[in-house]
Amino acid sequence: MIYQAAIDESFPVAEPTQFERLRRGDPAALAEAIGQYRHRLYRYLLRLVRDPASADDLFQQTWLHVVRHLHRYDAARSFDTWLFAIAHNAAMDLLRRRPNESLEDREFALPAGGPDALSTVLAGERTAILAATMAALPALYREALTLRFEESMKLEEIAEVTHAPLSTVKSRVQRGLEAMKQKLRKEDIL
Amino acid sequence: MSDHESVRQLLALSAAGLLDCSQERMVREHARQCAACAAELDEFAALAAGLSALPSPQPPAYLLARTTALLAAEADRRQGAAFAAASAVFAFALVLLTGQALRTLVGDSAALAWLAWAAITSVFGAASALVLTSRRRLERSTV
Ligand SMILES: [Zn+2]
Numbered sequence: 001m002i003y004q005a006a007i008d009e010s011f012p013v014a015e016p017t018q019f020e021r022l023r024r025g026d027p028a029a030l031a032e033a034i035g036q037y038r039h040r041l042y043r044y045l046l047r048l049v050r051d052p053a054s055a056d057d058l059f060q061q062t063w064l065h066v067v068r069h070l071h072r073y074d075a076a077r078s079f080d081t082w083l084f085a086i087a088h089n090a091a092m093d094l095l096r097r098r099p100n101e102s103l104e105d106r107e108f109a110l111p112a113g114g115p116d117a118l119s120t121v122l123a124g125e126r127t128a129i130l131a132a133t134m135a136a137l138p139a140l141y142r143e144a145l146t147l148r149f150e151e152s153m154k155l156e157e158i159a160e161v162t163h164a165p166l167s168t169v170k171s172r173v174q175r176g177l178e179a180m181k182q183k184l185r186k187e188d189i190l
Numbered sequence: 191m192s193d194h195e196s197v198r199q200l201l202a203l204s205a206a207g208l209l210d211c212s213q214e215r216m217v218r219e220h221a222r223q224c225a226a227c228a229a230e231l232d233e234f235a236a237l238a239a240g241l242s243a244l245p246s247p248q249p250p251a252y253l254l255a256r257t258t259a260l261l262a263a264e265a266d267r268r269q270g271a272a273f274a275a276a277s278a279v280f281a282f283a284l285v286l287l288t289g290q291a292l293r294t295l296v297g298d299s300a301a302l303a304w305l306a307w308a309a310i311t312s313v314f315g316a317a318s319a320l321v322l323t324s325r326r327r328l329e330r331s332t333v
Contacts, residue, residue, distance in 0.1 A: 025265060031258050042249035056250060060257045067261055130240045148206055149241035155208055170208055177202040183236055190233045 012177060019075050027092055036062055040151065045145040048091045062087045084151075085159040088143070090190070095139050104140040104172075110183040111136055128149065128187055133180050140164075141176035148173055193220055197227055216277035274319065281312070 021029035040063065045055040065086050073082055095101045102108065110133065134142050140162070147158045158169045184190045203209050204217045209268040221228040287307040293301035 027194050027258075027262065028263065031254075034257055035254060038249050038254060039246060040255060042253065043246050046247050052250070053249075059249070059253060060260050063261060064264060065259050067264060092240050095231075127240065130237075134241065134244075145241060148208070149238060150244065152242075167212065170203060172206060174199075174202045177206065177234060177237060181202075181233055185233065187201060190236055190298060 006017070019073075022059070023070055025070075030063075032069065033139075035127070037083060041083065042097035043150060044146060045087055045091060048139060048143055048157050049094060058087065058090045061090045065090065078157065078160075081153075081160045084147070085163070088161050088163075095124060104139045105138050108138050108141075110178065110179055128164075128190060129187070130180075130184070133183055134176075137176050137179060139182060139185075140174050141179070144169055145176045145180075194224055194227065197221070197224070198230070201231050202228065202234050204231065205238040207238075285312075 018029055020033065022033060038059075040060055042055055045058045045062075046052065049055055049058065062083070066083065069086075073079070084130065094102070095103060126185070134145055136144070143162060144158060147153045147161060155166055155169055158164075159166050164172075181190060195216055200217050201211060204214060208218055209217065217227075218232070221231050237312045285305070289308075291306050292304050
């Protein structure tokens with residue numbers, strides 16, 4: 001079957017007609033949705049699993065799950081959170097199989113060190129250090145931060161994606177930010 | 191807990207925009223009189239702004255095509271399965287109808303012989319279909 005992907009980034013996915021087309025298995029509607037979400041979904045997965053090959057693989061797995069379970073999607077709810085929750089589950093399965101990955105350390109400290117000569121830090125380097133510092137957080141903390149600050153999700157939406165209580169989401173955002181601030185202040189970034 | 195201590199716990203969440211109105215007001219009012227909290231709030235705000243402005247990683251160019259191809263194969267597989275199921279139902283009905291016709295036209299023994307023959311051929315048919323499907327799956331996984 002040939003997919004004619006006429007991708008229009010500005011097409012709002014919340015439009016019911018696109019969902020109806022998706023639900024019917026319309027390949028063009030599916031290709032549109034994949035195109036619309038590709039940057040956000042890929043970024044989220046990459047922040048979580050940190051290596052491009054795994055993010056790539058999880059991206060495809062997520063959409064395969066979407067087409068297989070589209071009949072279970074409740075159109076009254078947000079497609080964003082449904083999609084990201086599927087991606088979350090796939091990423092968690094992968095992260096749990098990694099021996100050295102800590103999802104949520106009760107007591108964690110960011111590794112010391114990192115780029116030196118910070119007095120000469122340029123704007124570009126500053127963002128690189130920010131990204132690296134976030135990547136060093138335990139998975140569930142960096143997930144909470146990317147969903148809050150890069151996806152601009154509300155507390156309730158993050159809770160839905162991560163299947164966590166609101167209080168847990170809050171504490172992950174708080175602890176993630178506090179750990180990052182401490183580390184960055186030590187390195188004179190803030 | 192003093193005002194200062196309880197507000198300090200809220201600074202990160204204030205910068206993240208995750209406090210309710212009354213907590214947010216408490217933070218703002220305290221930060222107006224407490225230089226330490228005001229400075230820390232500024233740092234959290236700078237961090238939050240930095241995180242919101244991180245450059246987005248670019249998905250690889252082939253990702254879209256690869257994903258749609260995967261989903262097309264999935265749709266193909268489903269269509270194939272639906273078609274196979276429909277053909278099986280049709281063939282079963284045809285065998286029964288032919289058996290019924292033979293029984294009325296020729297007799298019980300002819301109908302029984304037909305049903306036995308149909309059973310044997312369908313076993314072979316099903317076996318070869320299974321072999322074909324597993325070979326297709328193998329081919330797809332090696333592509
Ligand atoms: Zn204070």
